[in-house]
Amino acid sequence: MTVNDGLHPERCILVTGGAGYIGSHTSLQLLLDGYKVVIMDNLINSCEEAVRRVVDLAGKQGENLLFYKVDLCNKAAVEAVFDLHQFDAVIHFAGLKAVGESCAKPLPYYINNILGTLNLLDVMNTRNCKKFVFSSSATVYGQPESVPVTEESRLYVLNPYGRTKLQVEEMMRDITAADPDWRTIVLRYFNPVGAHPSGRLGEDPQGIPNNLMPFVQQVAVGRRKELTVFGNDYDTKDGTGVRDYIHVQDLATGHSAALHKLFTTPDIGCTAYNLGTGKGTSVLEIVAAFEKAAGLKIPLRIADRRPGDCSVVFTATDKAGKELGWKAQNGIDEMCRDQWKWASNNPNGYRPVQEQPIDLKAVANGNHEAVMSKDIVV
Amino acid sequence: MTVNDGLHPERCILVTGGAGYIGSHTSLQLLLDGYKVVIMDNLINSCEEAVRRVVDLAGKQGENLLFYKVDLCNKAAVEAVFDLHQFDAVIHFAGLKAVGESCAKPLPYYINNILGTLNLLDVMNTRNCKKFVFSSSATVYGQPESVPVTEESRLYVLNPYGRTKLQVEEMMRDITAADPDWRTIVLRYFNPVGAHPSGRLGEDPQGIPNNLMPFVQQVAVGRRKELTVFGNDYDTKDGTGVRDYIHVQDLATGHSAALHKLFTTPDIGCTAYNLGTGKGTSVLEIVAAFEKAAGLKIPLRIADRRPGDCSVVFTATDKAGKELGWKAQNGIDEMCRDQWKWASNNPNGYRPVQEQPIDLKAVANGNHEAVMSKDIVV
Numbered sequence: 161m162t163v164n165d166g167l168h169p170e171r172c173i174l175v176t177g178g179a180g181y182i183g184s185h186t187s188l189q190l191l192l193d194g195y196k197v198v199i200m201d202n203l204i205n206s207c208e209e210a211v212r213r214v215v216d217l218a219g220k221q222g223e224n225l226l227f228y229k230v231d232l233c234n235k236a237a238v239e240a241v242f243d244l245h246q247f248d249a250v251i252h253f254a255g256l257k258a259v260g261e262s263c264a265k266p267l268p269y270y271i272n273n274i275l276g277t278l279n280l281l282d283v284m285n286t287r288n289c290k291k292f293v294f295s296s297s298a299t300v301y302g303q304p305e306s307v308p309v310t311e312e313s314r315l316y317v318l319n320p321y322g323r324t325k326l327q328v329e330e331m332m333r334d335i336t337a338a339d340p341d342w343r344t345i346v347l348r349y350f351n352p353v354g355a356h357p358s359g360r361l362g363e364d365p366q367g368i369p370n371n372l373m374p375f376v377q378q379v380a381v382g383r384r385k386e387l388t389v390f391g392n393d394y395d396t397k398d399g400t401g402v403r404d405y406i407h408v409q410d411l412a413t414g415h416s417a418a419l420h421k422l423f424t425t426p427d428i429g430c431t432a433y434n435l436g437t438g439k440g441t442s443v444l445e446i447v448a449a450f451e452k453a454a455g456l457k458i459p460l461r462i463a464d465r466r467p468g469d470c471s472v473v474f475t476a477t478d479k480a481g482k483e484l485g486w487k488a489q490n491g492i493d494e495m496c497r498d499q500w501k502w503a504s505n506n507p508n509g510y511r512p513v514q515e516q517p518i519d520l521k522a523v524a525n526g527n528h529e530a531v532m533s534k535d536i537v538v
Numbered sequence: 539m540t541v542n543d544g545l546h547p548e549r550c551i552l553v554t555g556g557a558g559y560i561g562s563h564t565s566l567q568l569l570l571d572g573y574k575v576v577i578m579d580n581l582i583n584s585c586e587e588a589v590r591r592v593v594d595l596a597g598k599q600g601e602n603l604l605f606y607k608v609d610l611c612n613k614a615a616v617e618a619v620f621d622l623h624q625f626d627a628v629i630h631f632a633g634l635k636a637v638g639e640s641c642a643k644p645l646p647y648y649i650n651n652i653l654g655t656l657n658l659l660d661v662m663n664t665r666n667c668k669k670f671v672f673s674s675s676a677t678v679y680g681q682p683e684s685v686p687v688t689e690e691s692r693l694y695v696l697n698p699y700g701r702t703k704l705q706v707e708e709m710m711r712d713i714t715a716a717d718p719d720w721r722t723i724v725l726r727y728f729n730p731v732g733a734h735p736s737g738r739l740g741e742d743p744q745g746i747p748n749n750l751m752p753f754v755q756q757v758a759v760g761r762r763k764e765l766t767v768f769g770n771d772y773d774t775k776d777g778t779g780v781r782d783y784i785h786v787q788d789l790a791t792g793h794s795a796a797l798h799k800l801f802t803t804p805d806i807g808c809t810a811y812n813l814g815t816g817k818g819t820s821v822l823e824i825v826a827a828f829e830k831a832a833g834l835k836i837p838l839r840i841a842d843r844r845p846g847d848c849s850v851v852f853t854a855t856d857k858a859g860k861e862l863g864w865k866a867q868n869g870i871d872e873m874c875r876d877q878w879k880w881a882s883n884n885p886n887g888y889r890p891v892q893e894q895p896i897d898l899k900a901v902a903n904g905n906h907e908a909v910m911s912k913d914i915v916v
Contacts, residue, residue, distance in 0.1 A: 266712035334644035
């Protein structure tokens with residue numbers, strides 16, 4: 161690893177889950193910003209090809225990236241990486257993230273998302289590495305009572321996935337309050353969509369997608385027959401649900417802004433920021449924008465509302481704007497353009513052929529390989 | 539270990555934290571009820587002498603007890619014990635429990651109480667051992683809005699200790715809802731006091747006690763000069779705070795009742811029960827009862843109210859009475875009588891001389907010995 165002469169010489173950031181959707185885009189952004197980046201990822205819901213492409217896209221800065229295949233549930237492996245690097249901060253993306261699956265199989269969610277995080281925090285604490293950006297989610301607001309959602313809106317969660325996010329937030333508030341050396345920023349993402357403008361990085365969900373955009377994409381590339389729209393009788397402009405979609409590239413710059421804030425604000429404590437555009441977009445508007453970007457028609461099927469879904473969710477953007485100096489730059493047209501470029505260039509995601517879905521039992525049992533690349537074995 | 543011919547032949551119960559205050563009394567009760575008992579305890583806030591006394595007090599049934607010095611943070615050690623025994627159920631007491639300390643050092647609380655529990659649940663799940671009694675606390679009700687507190691009262695917590703209890707409760711609700719093979723009973727204790735009537739088992743807090751009764755006891759035996767009473771201007775009978783004290787022997791029979799309920803109720807799901815007497819007792823009433831039992835005077839000092847303390851807390855007892863067929867048998871006089879017998883017979887608790895307070899850093903780092911007794915090494 162060479163020392164770069166960019167904006168952040170010598171600063172080395174650990175990115176857990178850096179091979180995943182938001183993690184890969186953020187890792188690329190950090191490299192371009194001049195950071196050194198070390199990725200830890202267990203690759204159970206991501207793949208090393210994403211990391212290779214991050215290196216490519218970073219050009220000369222790609223030399224500043226290292227990747228370790230490590231499961232955070234294996235504390236000895238985490239410690240081994242900390243033995244090799246002095247991290248200035250950690251951005252913690254790693255975790256399982258499918259709401260429906262978390263209801264069916266909560267234990268692996270608690271083990272991966274909570275136990276894994278506690279191993280990481282324990283090692284960080286021991287090594288005196290106490291700057292932390294945590295990937296949370298708008299899901300911690302449950303069904304918001306009013307919009308826009310602000311960072312002070314009521315927190316309550318409706319499923320085990322959301323609970324893992326809220327529980328880590330609670331832990332971080334306590335840990336940061338007790339020890340002023342800790343600096344924590346919690347980022348609550350609204351609905352991440354889109355892909356890197358090159359079309360080389362994007363979301364590659366295994367199994368059935370959980371969110372609207374990957375569904376639209378799979379219909380567009382012919383992997384699914386039609387898009388099911390759940391409810392067209394909401395009290396919204398066109399009757400379909402309204403959400404706050406945010407381009408993954410804007411999330412990447414949001415993480416970079418959060419990192420800057422951490423380094424420059426000793427009294428940040430544990431502070432949460434919503435990351436969204438502040439604009440609500442309906443399902444039918446997304447479909448129309450995607451059809452325009454792709455130049456094709458998305459067949460729709462209208463179904464009943466899903467229990468638990470609410471009609472309109474979007475965020476206030478004031479706090480992130482004022483305190484992080486960050487604002488989303490991309491609108492729905494850019495999101496769909498880049499989503500389609502990724503989709504059409506990579507109809508099977510990062511994999512040349514379709515692989516098996518993840519074996520959650522194996523996840524629950526923690527019996528993943530702990531062997532890391534770069535000649536490190538624990 | 540011999541197979542007993544009592545009420546529960548062949549049934550083997552894992553008791554984590556079985557060397558602790560409530561754990562030791564419950565382990566004795568289970569032995570007398572005819573269960574086989576295996577204790578796992580890391581002994582960081584308890585000692586093996588308590589286990590030896592349980593064996594003594596159990597008489598012939600003492601043969602049915604095994605003890606392993608195991609920290610739940612060491613998953614391999616937990617697995618090694620499960621390799622040797624087939625458990626029919628687990629009663630999970632193990633955890634750190636001092637509110638004030640949890641505010642000052644939350645990370646070890648999350649690691650011991652959450653990570654330790656997740657290791658245990660993961661191993662239980664893998665071995666198909668899915669009957670679980672969890673030690674929770676009335677602390678999950680925060681400052682109750684009204685009394686009596688029922689199991690449906692609002693849950694919210696005021697400190698990291700309470701948060702670890704509530705988070706495990708939340709996990710258990712999700713895990714039990716997703717897999718009908720799991721049967722979980724959550725027991726929310728009010729204020730455990732008293733000791734075994736023999737005077738040979740009791741509470742042996744390290745460092746400064748957190749609760750009223752150990753303070754009273756330490757003043758009585760001359761280890762402290764006076765008892766500080768926080769607030770005598772509450773809207774109660776004598777101006778001091780009112781709580782629901784419960785004899786530890788009643789808690790022990792409460793756990794036995796919960797275990798019986800687990801074995802006989804396939805659809806128990808995840809059910810919570812409050813364990814208390816249903817009676818409120820003021821600080822001054824406790825002091826008077828203790829003075830009567832001990833035949834001495836407790837010097838008092840009145841101080842300001844503590845922020846966060848509420849005036850009156852006591853529980854409803856209907857649910858535990860009806861569904862567990864359990865009711866507390868001991869009143870405040872028995873509690874003070876047995877507390878005094880324990881105190882006067884064991885002025886230094888289980889230890890002949892005073893030892894150092896626990897090193898929480900060592901706890902946080904998980905670097906406890908994993909070596910177990912009974913010739914088992916992992």
